[in-house]
Amino acid sequence: MKIKLGIITPETHMDYFRAIEEEMRPLCQFRFLTISSFRETTDLYLQNLDSVDGFVISGRMLYESIDKDCLDEKVPIHILQDNENLLYRELFRLLVTKPGLDISRVYVDYAYVIDSFREFQQYLTPEGKPVDSGDLFKQAEIMLDNHITLWENKKIDLSITAFGHFVPELQKHGVRYILIRPTLEDVKETISEIINEITILKLKNxxxxxxxxxxxxxxxxxxxxxxxxxxxxxxxxxxxxxxxxxxxxxxxxxxxxxxxxxxxxxxxxxxxxxxxxxxxxxxxxxxxxxxxxxxxxxxxxxxxxxxxxxxxxxxxxxxxxxxxxxxxxxxxxxxxxxxSEQGDPDILALAKKIGINNINLQRIMSYAEMMRTNKLSSEDVAECLSMTTRGANRILNKIEESNYVQTVFEKRDNTKGRPKKYYELLFLDKEGRKISK
CATH class of the missing domain: 3.30.70.270 (Reverse transcriptase/Diguanylate cyclase domain)
Known part of the structure; x- marks a missing residue:
């Protein structure tokens, strides 16, 4: 059975997917899910979640617009990454081919969402509303408004955008623009990667x-x-x-x-x-x-x-x-x-030195890592080994006798009364992870 891919993308990227659709037809079937606003992404994702094997999403911000509580980890998502090099290459091309272009009269929305590009913002137009809103949808609305307002107020000569769903509005208002898009090779590589992942998952399942x-x-x-x-x-x-x-x-x-x-x-x-x-x-x-x-x-x-x-x-x-x-x-x-029933050789050796069961030691170590601490009480050990506190104390005493633990007294969670006794396991770090030799 062919793999079904949901392609969440603005209309401006459709030509890329159409160009490789025939080539990919023996391996997968595309379901095109075009958006005109970030606000549509979550609904499109949920409406098609049960009818596709995976999603390809054109852009990191488009992916970020999906409500993360809705994501199903069993359905892979691959993202057509926003390639900073494409922006740098386009700016370099403009500087070479249009030496008279005033770079400070260019509005680049991309520059406001790529951390590594922030140092170049001083050379671009200082005009426009700030776009550091924590609300992704508000950010997108501000950037689109900046494109149009700056153009209509004659404060810019060119807009550069990475968001294909802005294009219809930019065209409607006559804004001179350049759309930064992934290369066809990037698209093919992303499609191939998700096909491989889904194939492996299907075999595994x-x-x-x-x-x-x-x-x-x-x-x-x-x-x-x-x-x-x-x-x-x-x-x-x-x-x-x-x-x-x-x-x-x-x-x-x-x-x-x-x-x-x-x-x-x-x-x-x-x-x-x-x-x-x-x-x-x-x-x-x-x-x-x-x-x-x-x-x-x-x-x-x-x-x-x-x-x-x-x-x-x-x-x-x-x-x-x-x-x-x-x-x-x-x-x-x-x-x-x-x-593990077989056991790691180092843990097997440690269990033998201490004189306790290898699986019990592994359970204690796993519990400590899960709790992100190397300090456990006898109640903690009793819980993870499903035994009485007395039985847990016998195991902890064996570890203490082998000098792999030291006792500490601490008060946690602002509890009242006397500090509680904990056993600090010396073969684990403070986050409960095994210390490498």
């Missing part, structure tokens, strides 16, 4: 994923409980419009799906909506292990491993293991702990 599910009530699930669980999984899949491929196997309910569907169900491996759904109907602890692989056999093995991680966790939870044996979980928030 078709990888096999298996979910291994169970309910813990202090004893193995009965046949009736497994049938109930399977039925609930089927109802959830129907609600999110995914085919029901759940089966009962070896005392579990196993769901066979794809990586793309897994990412939908887990909000990109952050929050498992299937788990949330099941918790609304089941009184016991729900355990879900997700595994991926190039084939369903490998995905099934990893799902079983991930389920073991879920079983070791105190409450209902969902864990994921990928082909590289990287473990992610519990999938209950936007901040999840990540570690």
């Amino acid at each position: 078709q990888r096999a994923v298996v979910a291994c599910l169970s309910v813990h009530n202090g004893q193995p699930s009965s046949a009736e409980q497994l049938q109930e669980l399977k039925a609930l999984v089927g109802r959830f899949l129907h609600s999110v419009k995914i085919a029901d491929t759940a089966q009962i196997s070896d005392g579990y309910v196993r769901l066979y799906t794809t990586y793309g569907h897994f990412m939908r169900i887990t909000a990109n491996a952050h929050n498992c909506t299937l788990l949330e759904y099941l918790e609304g109907f089941i009184s016991g602890k729900v355990k879900i292990g997700w595994g991926t692989g190039h084939e369903y056999f490998q995905a099934n093995v990893n799902a079983t491993k991930a389920h073991r991680q879920a079983e070791a966790y105190a409450g209902s939870c969902s864990f994921f293991i990928n082909e590289e044996q990287k473990v992610i979980g519990p999938l209950r928030s936007m901040n999840v702990i990540q570690f």
Whole structure:
């Protein structure tokens, strides 16, 4: 199936895309979404989000005009970058071919949005309203008004713009202008890059994923409980419009799906909506292990491993293991702990020196990095390892005995009372990142 690209661009850039449309036809299909104002961009993006595989947007400011809360990270966006060199080249050409041109009577809107060009502003027209408004739409309106007002008041001889949607208004008011545009080569390169990215994503999204599910009530699930669980999984899949491929196997309910569907169900491996759904109907602890692989056999093995991680966790939870044996979980928030079943050689060596489990050490390190600190309390460690505070203290004492930690007492968040005891992990920096040797 061909890749579908949404091209968000002013009409003035259409000739470029038309010029390469035939050449790109074997690889992709263009959907042209022309704008006449920055204010239209968000609506165009949302209206076409579900019908294209990616977007190409002609210009950084056009991209910035999209409401960032609306962006879907699963749909790639590539931007035709505003190339400063094109502006410099055009100014140089003007100075060479028109030696009599008074550069101070040229209005360049581009100069007010490119930081590296600010030093040249003193040589351009000092007239015009300031354009440093924090409101992007207001900025654009001011720049267009400057073009027209300065021209009509005979304070400029030429306008240079990087915004194609200004052109109709400039023509309407008879403004002499030059439009700076990306080269055809830039357009081709941008199109090729997004096609490659989408192709890789499509292949990745078709990888096999298996979910291994169970309910813990202090004893193995009965046949009736497994049938109930399977039925609930089927109802959830129907609600999110995914085919029901759940089966009962070896005392579990196993769901066979794809990586793309897994990412939908887990909000990109952050929050498992299937788990949330099941918790609304089941009184016991729900355990879900997700595994991926190039084939369903490998995905099934990893799902079983991930389920073991879920079983070791105190409450209902969902864990994921990928082909590289990287473990992610519990999938209950936007901040999840990540570690590897195989382990980094340096971390394995450190765990052996301290005398603690390698995975527990990885979890502590991941939690510290997530919290952006190398100072953890025994409660922090208990939370990330899903154990009692007493168990966490035993692990922290082992680390302290190996001289890899020092205790500090601090008060945080303006709390009242005595300072709290924290363990400063000496193998992590102040942001909780592993210190390289």
